[in-house]
Amino acid sequence: MGDHEKSKTGMVARGFSRRSILKGTAAGAAAVAAGPALFNIARAAEETIRIGFPVPLTGPYGSEAQEQARCAQIAVDQFNAAGGLNGRMAELLVRDDKLKPGEAATRTLELIEKDKVHYVCGSLSASVQLSVNAVTKARGIIYVSISQSDAINEAQDFSKYTFHEAMNPHMTAGAVGRYAFPKLGKRVAFLIADYAYGHEMVRGFKRAGEPHGIEVVAEVTHPLASKDFSTFLPQIMAAKPDVLCLCNFGYDQMNSLKQATGFGMKQQMQVLAPALLYNQRRAGGAAAYEGVIGGANYHWTLEESVPSAKAFNDVYRKKNDGAPPSDYGAYGYAGVGALLDGVKQAGTTDTDAVIAALEELKYDKYKGTQYYRKCDHQSVQSVFIVKSKSEAEMANEYDVFEIVDTDPASEDMLRSCAELGHA
Structure with a gap:
């Protein structure tokens, strides 16, 4: 999606950066042949912490989804600027799920099997997020949902890999x-x-x-x-x-x-x-x-009383011509940001260790203190x-x-x- 492409609402959908990474046996072999320095670069690239991010960039919820992707990228950039996880950088892999459960399942499966993501965050529909959740829990991948749903916390759909950042209905x-x-x-x-x-x-x-x-x-x-x-x-x-x-x-x-x-x-x-x-x-x-x-869940005027809101607004404004972030954009920021906080607290990308860290995490990304209730991993928030x-x-x-x-x-x-x- 180009930097000047417009959504159907007429608002500019600014691009979000994506870094390419070296991977695969052919790239690794070439790096070894070129010498130790290039081999170390290849290893570092292979160790990138990859977060899949399926959202409906096209369709009736495109404006909100594009905002979520922009704000999620800010969380990744901040994690990397702070040194990542002992030098391991994070990468956001954004995919268009077109607001269709089948498409979302396909894109999520590709992210897991082809792109080898460590975690998944995203979706913007009650039914679509359940489709994503079904794929991730079957493959033991942590999924942080950033769309409203009651069902995703219920025992029938929930698993230990499921976290729900958004408020629910x-x-x-x-x-x-x-x-x-x-x-x-x-x-x-x-x-x-x-x-x-x-x-x-x-x-x-x-x-x-x-x-x-x-x-x-x-x-x-x-x-x-x-x-x-x-x-x-x-x-x-x-x-x-x-x-x-x-x-x-x-x-x-x-x-x-x-x-x-x-x-x-x-x-x-x-x-x-x-x-x-x-x-x-x-x-x-x-x-x-x-x-x-x-x-x-958010309005930017919270910056008048909440320090984390002002910090979030300030960094967003610098990247977006002085405009403040939206409510649903904030979900993208907090969903990825809290996930990476959990990774940092765990000190590893190991799934069970990160789950344990997230269950103990107290975080304040943009609106005051939040935490995940242990029984259903619902984010408790104002x-x-x-x-x-x-x-x-x-x-x-x-x-x-x-x-x-x-x-x-x-x-x-x-x-x-x-x-x-x-x-």
């Missing part, structure tokens, strides 16, 4: 619901992307709403990557909800919000978007998103409740959200280990 929808339902009304409607992510978000909202006595007045599903919501939105308007929960993502979120705004729905009900996306807000414009409340600003409220083009509340990092916001099927 139970955390995200739960935090937004606990904030919104007591304030905004009990009649609730759902617009649902008809795949795992959408339905898991609905479940999270319903559980959060039970103590507040919410009444579900409509549940309307739509296909992934829908462009026309005119057949779905009138059903919701007819139900007259106090609150509309948009349980969708990426372009689906942006398109449904634009059309809901055009229908005047925001004058009739409060709109919630559990994962309220920075990139899509910037692409969709202030008018479509104004007043929408949602959850976020959830931020954000509200989208009007154009008049924005200090600059990047100032799109106001953080209105925070759910602090706590295992209390997670489903219990027993509920997930862990002994």
